[in-house]
Amino acid sequence: xxxxxPLLEVRGLSMAFGGLRALHDLDLEVSCGEIVALxxxxxxxxxxxxxxxxxxxxxxxxxxxxxxxxxxxxxxxxLLPNQITKHGLARTFQNxxxxxxxxxxxxxxxxxxxxxxxxxxxxxxxGPATRAEEAAIIDKSYTILQHLRIxxxxxxxxxxxxxxxxxxxxxxxxxxxxxxxxxxxxxxxxLNPTETSELDxxxxxxxxxxxxxxxxxxxxxxxxxxxSDRIYVVDYGERIAQGTPAEIRNNPAVIxxxxxxxxx
Amino acid sequence: MWxxxxxxxxxxxxxxFLTLPIMVVKVNPIEQTVVWRWANxxxxxxxxxxxxxxxxxxSRHRTELSAFWPDAHxxxxxxxxxxxxxxxxxxxxxxxxxxxSSYQINIMTTALMYAVLxxxxxxxxxxxxxxxLGYVAFYAVGAYSYALxxxxxxxxxxxxxxxxxxxxxxxxxxxxxxxxxxRGDYLAIVTLGFGEIIRLIxxxxxxxxFGPSGIAGIPRxxxxxxxxxxxxxxxxxxxxxxxxxxxxxFVVNRLRDSRIGRAWIALREDEIACxxxxxxxxxxxxxxxxxxASWAGMVGVLFAAKTTFVNPASFTFLESxxxxxxxxxxxxxxxxxxxxxxxxxxxLPEYLRAFADYRMLLxxxxxxxxxxxxxxxxxxxxxxxxxxxxxxxxxxEVGHE
Ligand SMILES: Nc1ncnc2c1ncn2[C@@H]1O[C@H](COP(=O)(O)OP(=O)(O)OP(=O)(O)O)[C@@H](O)[C@H]1O
Ligand SMILES: [Mg+2]
Numbered sequence: 001x002x003x004x005x006p007l008l009e010v011r012g013l014s015m016a017f018g019g020l021r022a023l024h025d026l027d028l029e030v031s032c033g034e035i036v037a038l039x040x041x042x043x044x045x046x047x048x049x050x051x052x053x054x055x056x057x058x059x060x061x062x063x064x065x066x067x068x069x070x071x072x073x074x075x076x077x078x079l080l081p082n083q084i085t086k087h088g089l090a091r092t093f094q095n096x097x098x099x100x101x102x103x104x105x106x107x108x109x110x111x112x113x114x115x116x117x118x119x120x121x122x123x124x125x126x127g128p129a130t131r132a133e134e135a136a137i138i139d140k141s142y143t144i145l146q147h148l149r150i151x152x153x154x155x156x157x158x159x160x161x162x163x164x165x166x167x168x169x170x171x172x173x174x175x176x177x178x179x180x181x182x183x184x185x186x187x188x189x190x191l192n193p194t195e196t197s198e199l200d201x202x203x204x205x206x207x208x209x210x211x212x213x214x215x216x217x218x219x220x221x222x223x224x225x226x227x228s229d230r231i232y233v234v235d236y237g238e239r240i241a242q243g244t245p246a247e248i249r250n251n252p253a254v255i256x257x258x259x260x261x262x263x264x
Numbered sequence: 265m266w267x268x269x270x271x272x273x274x275x276x277x278x279x280x281f282l283t284l285p286i287m288v289v290k291v292n293p294i295e296q297t298v299v300w301r302w303a304n305x306x307x308x309x310x311x312x313x314x315x316x317x318x319x320x321x322x323s324r325h326r327t328e329l330s331a332f333w334p335d336a337h338x339x340x341x342x343x344x345x346x347x348x349x350x351x352x353x354x355x356x357x358x359x360x361x362x363x364x365s366s367y368q369i370n371i372m373t374t375a376l377m378y379a380v381l382x383x384x385x386x387x388x389x390x391x392x393x394x395x396x397l398g399y400v401a402f403y404a405v406g407a408y409s410y411a412l413x414x415x416x417x418x419x420x421x422x423x424x425x426x427x428x429x430x431x432x433x434x435x436x437x438x439x440x441x442x443x444x445x446x447r448g449d450y451l452a453i454v455t456l457g458f459g460e461i462i463r464l465i466x467x468x469x470x471x472x473x474f475g476p477s478g479i480a481g482i483p484r485x486x487x488x489x490x491x492x493x494x495x496x497x498x499x500x501x502x503x504x505x506x507x508x509x510x511x512x513x514f515v516v517n518r519l520r521d522s523r524i525g526r527a528w529i530a531l532r533e534d535e536i537a538c539x540x541x542x543x544x545x546x547x548x549x550x551x552x553x554x555x556x557a558s559w560a561g562m563v564g565v566l567f568a569a570k571t572t573f574v575n576p577a578s579f580t581f582l583e584s585x586x587x588x589x590x591x592x593x594x595x596x597x598x599x600x601x602x603x604x605x606x607x608x609x610x611x612l613p614e615y616l617r618a619f620a621d622y623r624m625l626l627x628x629x630x631x632x633x634x635x636x637x638x639x640x641x642x643x644x645x646x647x648x649x650x651x652x653x654x655x656x657x658x659x660x661e662v663g664h665e
Contacts, residue, residue: 054540085542093540099533102526105651110530114542116523120551123522124515134523139654155650177542 005067006031007213008053008181013062015045015052015237022048023237026062030181032069035207035214037228039221039248041257045237046217047094050183054091055081068180086114090179092170094186094217100159104150104169107158108141111176141176147209148172148202164195168202175210182206184216188223196223203227225249233257268317276313280305323636357506361499369502371614373570376505377563379606380512382590383599384559389588390597391520392552393532395452397584398439398459402432402557404466404579406564411479411574412472421485425565432561433554435462440553444546447535459584466576478575485569501570508566509603512559517599519555528552529597593634595641604642 006029015023022045030036038046052059053076064076068088076084090111099107116137122130145151148168153161158169167187174182187203188196200223207214218224224231225245233241233248235257241248248254287308290299361369381403388396406428413419413427439458443451466473473479484497485504492500519525527548530538539545568574586609594605612630616623634642 056536056540080544081536081539082542082544085540091540093537097534097537097540099530099537101533102529103650105653106526106529110526110538110543111541113523113527113530118523120519120524120555123524124518126518126522130522137523138651142654151653154653173541 009065011063040234088180090174090177091183098158105154111173272317279312375610382602388556392528398455400583401459401462402560403564406561407568410565410568428565429558429562433558436553436557440550595643598643601643
């Protein structure tokens with residue numbers, strides 16, 4: 001191995017919706033264990049970028065390369081969302097998309113789905129192997145809930161949860177897929193300042209405990225500045241800046257793009 | 265209260281006016297006179313008045329009235345009582361044919377067949393959330409596979425039963441492929457079309473399926489080569505259907521509480537999130553279609569064996585609609601609900617025969633009533649499974665992995 005390649009390498013990614021250029025020639029890298037933020041004004045194309053990474057949209061041009069810590073390297077373009085999740089990318093959604101009629105525990109158990117294999121026959125006969133697998137899924141899901149401190153809601157229906165817990169559950173569900181890179185789309189949206197600072201600590205804990213890299217989209221500049229190792233700024237689908245929080249804070253292009261919206 | 269009465273009276277008068285030409289005026293064509301039946305008008309007015317007032321009262325107090333029928337059945341929560349009830353039910357079901365006429369047994373057999381159909385469709389509609397209006401096609405595939413295999417190759421019932429189920433499952437996958445991208449209304453329309461295509465093929469492809477005249481002389485199920493009298497055969501088929509019903513309940517419940525069943529429910533809740541969680545949408549949908557269809561296929565074989573005759577007229581859209589109604593009426597996703605739904609839906613019209621002409625009217629009123637007061641179905645809202653939680657260190661932090 002001559003050099004360590006970054007965990008995620010995005011090269012020249014472009015995405016157009018008809019005439020609208022939502023993303024244009026975007027480059028981005030995330031290394032193992034890093035927390036990287038993706039910021040930009042509303043409609044800049046941040047969520048579209050996530051959707052391209054996770055296979056919801058097929059990008060019009062560019063490469064998305066994943067170099068897994070176990071040495072496996074692959075190109076994610078053209079794969080289905082579920083295959084990409086299986087390769088180690090997990091995401092949360094900006095507008096919460098929980099399985100609202102299912103319980104909290106079941107939501108997380110769904111996240112475990114792709115790491116297990118019990119089939120139809122196993123489900124009907126429910127032999128020892130299937131029962132052991134089911135117990136392991138429950139165990140693992142419950143442990144994740146404990147880590148995120150929402151285990152007391154385990155048997156509640158997801159739609160009955162307070163808003164902040166729903167956001168945390170989205171993260172729990174994503175963790176259950178055993179990702180190497182966690183994509184968080186505005187995890188602090190709608191949270192009050194106390195909840196936001198709890199989230200700050202939680203995200204750091206998650207990185208330590210699950211040994212993964214995190215790419216997050218966020219509008220809360222305080223959170224972004226305190227969490228991120230590096231920041232990318234996009235506007236109108238183009239990258240206008242990248243650097244450490246200190247560099248970004250003083251970048252004139254960024255300040256211009258935000259037109260004083262920047263509250264950091 | 266006064267306002268309610270006034271409203272009722274107004275509706276009654278309006279109704280009396282509207283129906284005047286039909287209910288009151290009657291022309292006697294022979295004597296060329298007009299008969300005025302004023303008594304009808306009075307009765308009609310009174311009936312409409314009472315119905316309006318009662319109906320409005322009920323819909324205003326809907327929440328209170330619905331509370332009489334709680335979702336969490338406190339009686340069934342008792343495991344011992346539940347076991348006792350199940351044993352009584354099993355006894356009743358087993359002894360039923362010994363005390364009732366062949367006519368009654370036949371009706372009950374039909375009801376049980378619809379229960380199995382409902383449970384099969386429940387996988388597709390209730391669990392996976394795929395609105396399938398062409399379910400009857402798989403029923404037809406099952407029935408015709410027994411009829412044709414028997415006609416051409418002399419295949420017996422017991423050989424045809426798994427083949428019918430398997431063929432229906434294959435047809436389920438065939439239907440599943442083109443509709444993978446569709447949801448909701450669009451899916452409903454395409455599946456409706458699929459059901460009609462199968463029926464039209466059976467009706468028009470004379471060389472293959474003998475067209476509208478169908479296939480007669482299909483043998484009843486064999487019992488170790490014994491020849492059964494017609495009455496005994498009816499009883500035998502009743503027990504076969506009962507057995508199939510029990511197997512269906514067992515299998516469907518196990519599937520629902522498994523990894524696959526969870527994936528179905530997740531797919532129903534949110535398709536995009538479901539894929540983002542690593543669930544293969546294609547595979548999950550196709551398994552739902554295939555597993556749902558296979559029950560229809562097996563019931564189809566039983567149907568052919570029971571009636572000893574099949575023709576396309578038995579597989580119209582109305583059948584799909586009835587099966588879907590059973591699922592919706594019983595409560596989507598609930599096994600007990602679907603079984604009760606099937607019994608109500610098939611038995612009620614039979615026992616309402618006492619009301620002669622008003623039978624279907626009354627049946628319709630009951631359906632509307634249930635849907636108004638229990639939009640989630642008889643056993644709606646099946647209580648979500650709460651899993652026994654691992655007790656490992658409930659409060660303290662657990663070490664890494
Ligand atoms: N499916 C789609 N079809 C057409 N246009 C789309 C689609 N999805 C997003 N867009 C457009 O692409 C642009 C970028 O949207 P995107 O949701 O990625 O913004 P964002 O940076 O996430 O904004 P926000 O901060 O408000 O979440 C917007 O102009 C949006 O209208
Ligand atoms: Mg967004």
